Amino acid sequence: MHWRRYQYLVYLTLVWSLGVIVLGSYTRLTEAGLGCPDWPGCYGFAAVPQTPEQHVQAQAAFPHAPLVVHKAWNEMIHRYFAGGLGMLILLLNLVAWRYRGLPRGLPALLLGMVIFQAMLGMWTVTMALKPVVVMGHLLGGFTTAGLLLLLAMRVRRRVRGHLSRGTPARNMGGLTWLAALALLVTLIQVALGGWTAANYAAVVCTQLPVCEVDWAQQFDWSAFHPIQPPHDSYQFGVLNYEQRVSIHVAHRFGAAITALILGVLSWQLWQSVRLRRLALLVGTLLGLQITLGITNVVASLPLMVAVGHNLVGGLLLMTLVATNYAIFSCRVPLGMRLNMAREG
Template sequence: MHKTQKDKPFYFLVTATFFLSLIVVGVGAYTRLTDAGLGCPDWPGCYGFMSVPQTESQLQTAQAIYPDSPVEPVKAWNEMVHRYIAGSLGLLVLMIAVMAWARSGRPKLLSSFLLGIVFFQALLGMWTVTMQLMPIVVMAHLLGGFTIVSLLWLLRLRIQPKPLFYQDGFKTHLSLSRRYLTVLKSVAIAALIVVIGQIALGGWTAANYAAVVCTQLPICEGDWQGMFDPRAFELIQPQHSSYEYGVLDYAQRVSIHVTHRIGAIITTVFILVLAGVLWLKPPLRRYSIAMIGVLSVQIILGITNVLASLPLLIAVAHNVVGLILLLIVVTTCYRLICDCRSPLEVKYFASESATHG
């Protein structure tokens, strides 16, 4: 067994960028949950300045340019800090793309695709402000952030030292367990699709300010079935001067919230099924344990959000833990589909193949 050589500078850059992307997602969630998305009414600056206006003359100028948007320093700083960190992330991704093309053997296409997604994410950030928090843009911006983190994680998986698997023993194991592996891959992909759908529902819930309309468990109080309105899921909503604090009526917000809760139940079922199938193979049990552990934390955070009326730090954690759950499922799919398993898994499958042989 031999390993791919470790490209230390590139690996370090990708790893650092990945962790920064996690911070960006967390800060972005904090910005959204503190209603600071329009803390600066323009983009990329703030009231015409590159930073939050502070002096008396700057405040007067800002008020003259945007008379309908009084300066709220706390919200403005929340928004600008998010932009500064996101801008730093963009520069690091640009460095990744340049370094990928500067040396053979580095993932050029994935790095370039990642750079393209970051550019589009910057546009979404601009449109979030210029379109006054239009829900479809806000949801797309959230999904874009999760996509960037996932792509950085995939890139890190691609370049980390790993054994190569084109050995007779492993091929023999594949031929013996083809049905099991096919089922496992199918379940993993299905779980990934469900998790992504649930994240999108969470983004739609947040974008339409529907997170606190239901205060009882397990689904919602009142006649939520009778109130269900499919129009709540129309991606292009009627034109409004601003979408801040939401424009949908109570019944429509209940419809969104209830759908998100039902989605959470469906997601839980799929994750548990995937975890159960993974548990059947000892070297894959770590993925099963990680999934169940993170899923349990996410459920607790979701319930706490309902019972405690969306406490800020819990709500931010709910976003980040949802992202971590996505990364675990992404990792599982990558390991199964790309056959890029750990040394522990290689040892197990090789010994199993020898036993069957």
């Protein structure tokens, strides 16, 4: 009974984490990342200033940051949901330590991750949207969701008793390496996407397949230096046009390489009857992500399309986590799987 209730709690936390990812993307794309110039409150209040008196106090306290109410609410709603995610992950840990046998390793790792995410959220504001922090915050959100998915799959297998069924599949060594490579390449591509967004390079190239300018002659590797010169604010970007073109082009080439590897992975997964659902999921999400990426270029980054591009990227990364877990579970002997489930 404890396992089944814990499973529902893990599922709730996983879905909540996806909501936080969507809200974070929406906050960034509506230029609300600095909607509140302080942290964790907003202009010195626990919520967005409401009354005229509070507005006067807010402007007096932060004269350099005029209050834009809808942007402030976007930022604060994201913070509230992120705080709720932290509470859910803390609850996962408390329940795991209350009942013997529940997994403890992954919940503890998740707790450390969400604390680090809170620090990144604070630095995003205090460092005025410094790109390396913004990108790290994005990767941290995806990592948190991926770890929650991994926990959900382990708990699900334990509840359904799958650990006692079947025998390890053979001749999957090549597929194991291909799935691991696909996960790594996709993670790098997500980081490139985050770097593109953090440096406001998403719309510098408006034509396909690469860019309308002589990007090869203008390519500048300094665009990828993680530590940029100090600025009062990094909002709207501080890099020059050539550097932004370099980032955008790198993201497009990364997308092509990622699509190729994931396409091969999807085909190889299809060869195994046990993994065909994952093959369909990888292929479908890949096709959707490519469509959203092209739409972002030709339609100049529509808000909901850009948010969807961010979400589908996260779902694709999570699907690859599930794929690697499924392949690993097929290859690991039964006894070892049982021990891993007990250890969490």
